[in-house]
Amino acid sequence: MNGRRQFDTDELSQLARQLCEQAQGTEQIEVCVSTGRSTTVRAYNGDVESLRSGHSAAIGVRVITDGRQGFASAGSLDTDVIADTLAAARRNVMFGEPDPHQGLAEPDDVAPPGLDLSDPAVLSVSDADKIAAAIDLERRCLAADPRIAGVRVAAWSDGWSQSALASSTGICVQSEHGSCSVGAQPLATDGDETQIGYAGDAAWRPDELDIDRVVTESTSQATGQLGATKPPSERVTVVLAPPVAAAFIGVVASVLAADSVLKGRSPFADRVGEQIADERLHLVDDPTDPTTLGAANFDGEGLAARRNALISAGVLSGFLHNAYTARRSDTASTGSAVRGTRSIPGVGTHAPVVATGDIAAGDLHASVGDGVLVRGVSGLHSGVNPTSGDFSVGAWGHRIAGGQLAEPFREATIASTLQRMLLGICGIGATAEPLAGGMSMPPLVVADIALSGV
């Protein structure tokens, strides 16, 4: 064997379509195929520490017969593997149990946003340039403050991927795009004390990466925590810094996915049209803004990606649907199927966006008076129960005293429920601050959160 076949995007589409054409009788087949390549460079002590690169290929085949679903996937597009994967998916169907709502997405009349996301800029970055970028990131972190003693990780990553999705219901879409990212974990020391910071950015094009923000944010996190102490336990008003606000909003958006609603696992089931948040909150999922990495022309089932309002003036507007949850709810898909090549489409957000409020950046702390600024949280994966809505997560940041930013705190938790937190929003920043991946988020002010420390 002398190397293997390389595919371009049209050939991937053709491959997926041909496999779908093997559907027999009432059988439905959906095929997702992708290829990709990626590089990650890490720098340490002024030189390259590691350079990792590779090619990948993947196929995911979903078969639905009479309401029974089977799925199989593999990490190769070799001819024998493709045939085996279809055979495995068909085998798995035999053990599925009928669900009258099960079925592939049918083409709808919604036009995709027509975004051009296949900017080739990332392809022109040489390995030498990637190494230089990682080394430069480490150097700039070290130079940012004399207390920065080292950088645990300074990394550059990039990738290029091509994918196609076809189904026996007549869907056939394809995409091709690149992206790149940087991340830094600087260490700040003072005597025996060490603190670590982290920041990163990701973008479609190398020149869109905000390296200045990554250096400033990661090093100021580390230095800002030096001397931090454990705060007293009390109920406080908190300012959620934009990255923290984004993390919480991501959790809120996930419980507005119809699959958890239909299965009785969402605290917001049956609440469409009700006030579930303070009237200042407007939340949409918007994959049509091409500047964010959440932008997409199609969802994970090949339907047009579209803008969906989730919360408008605090009122729950609706839930996100894929084809299955829509059929079961007697409504239409919102184009919110999310998937990897190797997984069954679920339901989720592409790019959640919160509308800015009216508190000017300079007035934020004064508007709180006494409280805390939460700059980072930990244990989000274990500390939020999306079914009950209870959350309790590790928190660090600064106290706010007399309207001024005061001493740093650490080794504390903030706790409440998602339901109470949404209703307790008492201010939203007027400026959305940039986050990784072209996203942005204003700071959120939330009243009556339990801060636990000493």
Next chain:
Amino acid sequence: MTRTSDITAAAEITAEPLVDLDVVDATLRAALDAGGEWAELFAEDRESTSVVFDEGRVEEMNSGRDRGVGIRVTAGEVTGYAHTSDLSAHGLADAARTAAAVATRQSHGGTVDMQSLGGNALAEPRVAVLPASIGAERKVALLRAADDAARSTHEAVTQVTARYGESRRRILVANTHGVCAADDQVRTLFSVGCVASGDGGLQTGRETVGYTVGWELFDDHDPAELAERAAQRAVTKLAARPAPSGEVPVVIARGGGGVLFHEACGHGLEADLVRKGASVFAGRVGSQVAASGVTLVDDGTMGPEWGALAIDDEGHPTQRNELISDGILTDYMWDWLRSRDEGRVPSGNGRRQSYTHLPMVRMTNTFVTNGDNDPADIIADTPWGVYVAHLGGGQVNTATGDFVFGMTESYLIEDGVITEPLREGNLIGNGPQVLLDIDALGNDFAMGSPGTCGKDGQGVPVGDGQPTLRVRALTVGGTAA
């Protein structure tokens, strides 16, 4: 107290190495010819099947297959890595040259010592019954039994999700220093998650059992009993009151809180973090870092536990590593790269998620050994506090040692007696301080639930365990005044 496996070797023996040994030899030579000082080939073939039972029916049956090779080449302090799913001689030679390209910056040339190549290139699964040999209808029957059992436990149980998962991972590792080893890792897992609905909203309960074993998992574990426990946990929490807020004495049930040590000090004892000054335990070997009586072990050889391996992902045999002995820090955990720099042997802790990843220092099964206290006395001697029956996942900042983890089942202790159930909350503490604050250690050691440890974007299976123990003060992140 280390568990031993009474499981006999499986009948199926892998007939051929994952990659032909002549191709391995040629690939490693190509890497050195291209400028590497040392080179390694890691081949992996992974098959997995999962079945999800939800809303009273089989919702998904999935199967997956992955096969590929990662080539690692080093020269001085520089590492090059290339991965490919093209296992042809040509594909591997390409990957070897790609991996070597960056390493030539510091290279002084290398030699190949592959005298033992082929000696250990075959492995057999250490299980009694390969899960793949069992028909899917039997797997579905177990899931249905779990669903029935959970729903009949209590009328408040409104949703049940049961999952079955099996994986078989075959690996071959060879390097230019003569390492050539293979392993055949089979894991089987079963979990049940329940939702209970009451006046105060929804609560959840989950139980998971998983071991590095085959279908014989179900000889010792009844899915219906597992489901009843998960259901009972959800129902119990319907009546739970808010957890306290602030520093509280915390008693952790046997097997329910090994994750505390995984987060509080396990990560901080990984040599890659220590070397970069990103661990609060750097430079402290020989010092007292925990209360006397506390002995912490990481043991990859540990019978059928979830983190058990015959070899690590660099081809080195796993072993029992005592990290803290009677409160004194004795050693860190090591992979090949970090042990090379220190001129010592690896401790069998070099692991990677898949062939697409670089290995790094990881835990296997991490646990605290028995103390002298009767667990009943520990509770009886606690006037007021929190009893944690089960902890969920956690996270640590290794630079400071600050860690959090979720309490998925906990109760109040009042006057030495376990009383009311508490709602979920996180515990937060500082690793070095918590180790010193352990003021009672039981004699009832048990391992806990299977876990997946995430580090730098890579997840690997790990186990943990401990006897019943008490920490003098931990911050409970509840909402009660």
